[in-house]
Amino acid sequence: MIRLVDLSKTYQLGDQPVKALDQVDLAIEAGEYLSVMGPSGSGKSTLLNMIGLLDTPDSGRYFLAGREMNALNEEARAAERNRRIGFVFQAYHLLERLSARENIELPLVLAGMAPAERRPMVDQIIKRLDLDSRASHLPRQLSGGQRQRVAIARAVIRKPALLLADEPTGNLDSHSGAEVIALLEELNNQGITLLVVTHDPAIGQRAARRLRMEDGRIIDDSGATQPPSADSRHAHR
Amino acid sequence: MRTADLLQFNLRLLLRQRFRTLMSLLAMAVGVAAVLLLTGLGEGARQFVLNEFSLLGSDVLIMLPGRKETSGGIPPLTGEGTRDITLEDALALERLGSVQRVAPLIVGNAQTHVGGRSRELLTVGTSAVFFRLRELVVRQGQALPVIPLQRAEPVAVIGSNTRRELFGHQKALGAWLRIGDRRFRVIGILDDRGESLGLDLSDGILIPVAAAQQIFNTQGMFRVFLQIRPGSPMPQARNDIQALMQQRHGGERDVTLITQDALLGAFDDILQLLTLGVGAIAAISLLVAGILIMNITLISVSQRTREIGLLKALGASARTVRLLFISEALQLALVGSVLGAVTGYGLLALGHWFFPLLPFVVSIWALGAALGIAIATALVFAWLPASRAARMPPVLALQGLAR
Numbered sequence: 001m002i003r004l005v006d007l008s009k010t011y012q013l014g015d016q017p018v019k020a021l022d023q024v025d026l027a028i029e030a031g032e033y034l035s036v037m038g039p040s041g042s043g044k045s046t047l048l049n050m051i052g053l054l055d056t057p058d059s060g061r062y063f064l065a066g067r068e069m070n071a072l073n074e075e076a077r078a079a080e081r082n083r084r085i086g087f088v089f090q091a092y093h094l095l096e097r098l099s100a101r102e103n104i105e106l107p108l109v110l111a112g113m114a115p116a117e118r119r120p121m122v123d124q125i126i127k128r129l130d131l132d133s134r135a136s137h138l139p140r141q142l143s144g145g146q147r148q149r150v151a152i153a154r155a156v157i158r159k160p161a162l163l164l165a166d167e168p169t170g171n172l173d174s175h176s177g178a179e180v181i182a183l184l185e186e187l188n189n190q191g192i193t194l195l196v197v198t199h200d201p202a203i204g205q206r207a208a209r210r211l212r213m214e215d216g217r218i219i220d221d222s223g224a225t226q227p228p229s230a231d232s233r234h235a236h237r
Numbered sequence: 238m239r240t241a242d243l244l245q246f247n248l249r250l251l252l253r254q255r256f257r258t259l260m261s262l263l264a265m266a267v268g269v270a271a272v273l274l275l276t277g278l279g280e281g282a283r284q285f286v287l288n289e290f291s292l293l294g295s296d297v298l299i300m301l302p303g304r305k306e307t308s309g310g311i312p313p314l315t316g317e318g319t320r321d322i323t324l325e326d327a328l329a330l331e332r333l334g335s336v337q338r339v340a341p342l343i344v345g346n347a348q349t350h351v352g353g354r355s356r357e358l359l360t361v362g363t364s365a366v367f368f369r370l371r372e373l374v375v376r377q378g379q380a381l382p383v384i385p386l387q388r389a390e391p392v393a394v395i396g397s398n399t400r401r402e403l404f405g406h407q408k409a410l411g412a413w414l415r416i417g418d419r420r421f422r423v424i425g426i427l428d429d430r431g432e433s434l435g436l437d438l439s440d441g442i443l444i445p446v447a448a449a450q451q452i453f454n455t456q457g458m459f460r461v462f463l464q465i466r467p468g469s470p471m472p473q474a475r476n477d478i479q480a481l482m483q484q485r486h487g488g489e490r491d492v493t494l495i496t497q498d499a500l501l502g503a504f505d506d507i508l509q510l511l512t513l514g515v516g517a518i519a520a521i522s523l524l525v526a527g528i529l530i531m532n533i534t535l536i537s538v539s540q541r542t543r544e545i546g547l548l549k550a551l552g553a554s555a556r557t558v559r560l561l562f563i564s565e566a567l568q569l570a571l572v573g574s575v576l577g578a579v580t581g582y583g584l585l586a587l588g589h590w591f592f593p594l595l596p597f598v599v600s601i602w603a604l605g606a607a608l609g610i611a612i613a614t615a616l617v618f619a620w621l622p623a624s625r626a627a628r629m630p631p632v633l634a635l636q637g638l639a640r
Contacts, residue, residue: 054550054631075554082552093547093635097253107551109242154551 001161001193002028002051007060009046009216020046021057022216028195030161033188035207036197043216044197045166051195052085052164053077065161082111086155086192088184090167092147094139094154100146101126101135104153111158125153129183145176152183156192163187165196169203181206238557247565250537258569261526261533265573265615266580268523269607273581275519276603278588279512284596286504297370298475299500300461300482301493320491321457322482324386324446329485330461335469335477340367341386342460343449349442350415351403358399359441360416362449370462373438378410378425381443389447394425396439416442417452471496516603520610526573527614530566534622538562545626546634555627562623563616570615574608581607 009021020043028034036044049055050062053069062069064084072080094103101122108118126135129149139147148168155163165184169177181203188194198204212220251258302322327341343362348355367373368380375394384390393414400409412423427438450456465474475494482492538545545558553561582599589597633639
């Protein structure tokens with residue numbers, strides 16, 4: 001489903017060029033559960049942004065669902081993000097002035113969907129994530145765990161194939177964190193491809209496939225396990 | 238994004254920052270109201286003047302002694318005649334086939350006495366025809382009688398102010414007054430609206446033209462109003478009149494004929510220019526409002542950097558982000574303009590209520606221009622900050638680092 005070929009990205013940090021991604025090759029099958037770990041500045045967030053079409057590589061190629069993404073213009077990349085990719089951030093990134101329900105609805109609104117079409121979809125996801133009692137609350141009236149649930153609901157409302165989570169439990173206590181991870185894993189069980197970037201080894205270990213990054217390179221890949229297929233066992237050690 | 242969703246999204250934002258929204262609305266509204274108010278007043282003044290002067294009707298020629306060029310500039314209002322236009326001239330003009338009515342006019346200031354009171358008043362010597370030409374309304378009594386022009390009948394029609402000045406609470410109709418050394422009986426009192434062609438007749442006295450000749454000891458007319466017979470073409474009538482006067486004045490063309498249109502045209506041009514001028518000055522306040530909107534949009538963009546990043550991550554393209562910010566400014570401008578338009582026209586209506594003489598003018602072009610400028614400035618000034626938002630790289634924006 002995802003294939004990165006020779007992907008590189010260099011940032012200018014002061015007058016020092018930093019290789020955030022250094023000729024990364026990676027293949028991810030649909031429905032896989034991956035964790036990306038590594039020290040700060042190892043390039044794991046850049047990898048996530050690259051896969052999420054938030055950033056553009058300096059060189060190399062990126063295929064998503066069989067289509068080459070490098071060739072797309074900004075307009076088309078935005079449409080791809082809206083349709084295929086869900087983001088979960090450490091800081092939730094909910095709009096404070098909108099209720100939980102309206103935050104969840106936002107990707108549908110941006111996609112230009114009619115209100116009558118949106119309503120049942122939002123109702124369904126709210127029910128599924130057990131947010132009924134909180135739907136009309138503003139984010140500041142919610143606990144951290146509840147906010148992240150709203151953010152996850154927003155990320156999956158478009159039924160994307162890919163869910164990207166950047167330190168999803170970073171701002172949560174261990175109990176709420178465990179709940180959020182459980183929710184993400186449940187979504188993965190239902191077929192969504194899940195990629196979690198984390199510092200927390202306990203969370204990283206839960207993933208079926210574990211990547212370790214350092215200096216912009218993937219230095220360790222436990223290998224694709226689910227679903228097992230010869231193609232995805234393309235390890236990069 | 239659907240338009241309804243866009244409007245609602247912006248509305249949420251504007252309602253959340255009430256003070257900011259209120260201030261920009263105020264700036265916009267003041268600008269639009271100023272444009273409408275000033276152009277409305279200018280246009281009202283213009284129409285007032287035009288109404289005042291067009292009472293004459295377009296089939297009336299004004300003859301004044303002396304030869305003046307009437308092309309370019311304001312037509313002469315004072316004539317220095319080489320030869321007087323006499324009553325005989327007026328009578329001869331009346332006999333012309335293309336002339337229907339002739340009203341001679343002698344104007345001067347004369348000391349007027351009633352009992353112990355004495356005032357210097359505008360004294361107009363004319364005939365009954367003048368009342369019809371100028372549509373003068375007699376409130377009490379009658380107009381000047383229809384008599385041969387040469388007869389100095391001792392009767393007078395007085396203006397409403399004159400009546401108050403000279404008679405106070407006494408009965409004026411039928412009373413006698415003295416102008417110079419001649420006595421006149423008051424036979425009529427004019428209605429309040431007496432101003433015409435710069436002569437405020439409410440402060441004046443109208444007497445037969447022959448009587449005025451005696452009082453002012455003059456043969457010459459100040460003006461002669463000529464109404465053209467219906468159906469006769471104006472240029473031909475003009476030629477007839479000029480030819481007759483030339484013949485009567487020993488071959489010299491020493492009178493000037495002006496039409497109302499020439500007179501009005503000059504006034505119209507000046508007043509229109511004036512209206513445009515004050516309108517343009519008011520439009521500057523709209524420009525200032527536009528700059529305010531730009532600042533507000535800039536602040537909005539930098540405050541909402543993370544939101545821009547998020548919206549992009551959720552699938553908003555650069556175009557959508559730009560649209561969001563521009564439509565926000567546009568919404569402000571529109572609501573502010575409507576408020577300003579209502580206020581501006583409300584004030585004009587109020588002014589009309591207090592000063593009914595001033596016409597209440599809703600000029601569509603001023604409304605269109607004000608709204609147009611308001612929306613254009615909002616668009617132009619929001620474009621820069623909105624484009625900045627649209628260009629932000631999503632990753633940096635999400636971290637609040639984009640600028």
